[in-house]
Amino acid sequence: MLMILYILLTIIMLILVYGVLPTAIMRMFSLGIFRSADAQGKVALTFDDGPHPVYTPRLLDLLKRYRIKATFFVVGEYAEQYPHIIKRMAEEGHEVAIHHYRHVSNWLLTPFGTKRQCAKTAAVIRRITGREPVDYRPPWGHLNLAVFWARRPFRLVIWSAILGDWKRTLGKERLLKRLHEGLQDGAIIVLHDNDRTPGADEGAPLIMLEALEAFLADVHDQYDFVTVDRLAAVDRRAGNM
Ligand SMILES: [Zn+2]
Secondary structure, three states: OHHHHHHHHHHHHHHHHHHHHHHHHHHHHOOOOEOEOOOOOEEEEEEEOOOOOOHHHHHHHHHHHOOOOOEEEEEHHHHHHOHHHHHHHHHOOOEEEEEEOOOOOHHHOOHHHHHHHHHHHHHHHHHHHOOOOOEEOOHHHOOOOOHHHHOOOOEEEOOOEEOOOOOHHHHHHHHHHHHHHHOOOOEEEEEEOOOOOOOOOOOHHHHHHHHHHHHHHHHOOOOEEOOHHHHHHOOOOHHHO
């Protein structure tokens, strides 16, 4: 009994030192992380965890209506299931970027595991779109001690505003308010177009779509909504990344 407790404590300690602490420290000091830009009038909308066969096409329709380009951090296994949606993203001028092949945290992956998740997803994107992905966002934004080596050659992108849209109870009005609060020059806003992720509420993307529609109706002509790659290109500090 004591032995089991000892092993459990050791595992928890290892995860803390390998994953949780580096995530906290790197985020606190923005070490090698791109999470907002020095770019007037430009904002990047980003969507994690897709593609989803229902929500993602609806989202693409909405973005098309307002002529907005966004960035999709896709899960490799879903991209493989719905290649036509990935193809559509690329054809409509959106950036297709890497989440992981499966939605698994870096806290539970070895450095080689992280590298494999990125490489496998990149291969899927390349095969469907014919383009080389540039950006990488780890699931839940979790980093580990080796992620700066393991993510290469991809750019590590976190966010400037995360809004809790994976919870249905947040509701449309509160999400809309948070979208407005997160809106500023160079912002990178993260939303979710899939409810299959552990921790996400079923149907939450429907509320996200409603809030986003109201948000874009308000602000689409006040800001230039661009992909993360485009935002990085106009960022004066991005040369440091
Ligand atoms: Zn995710």
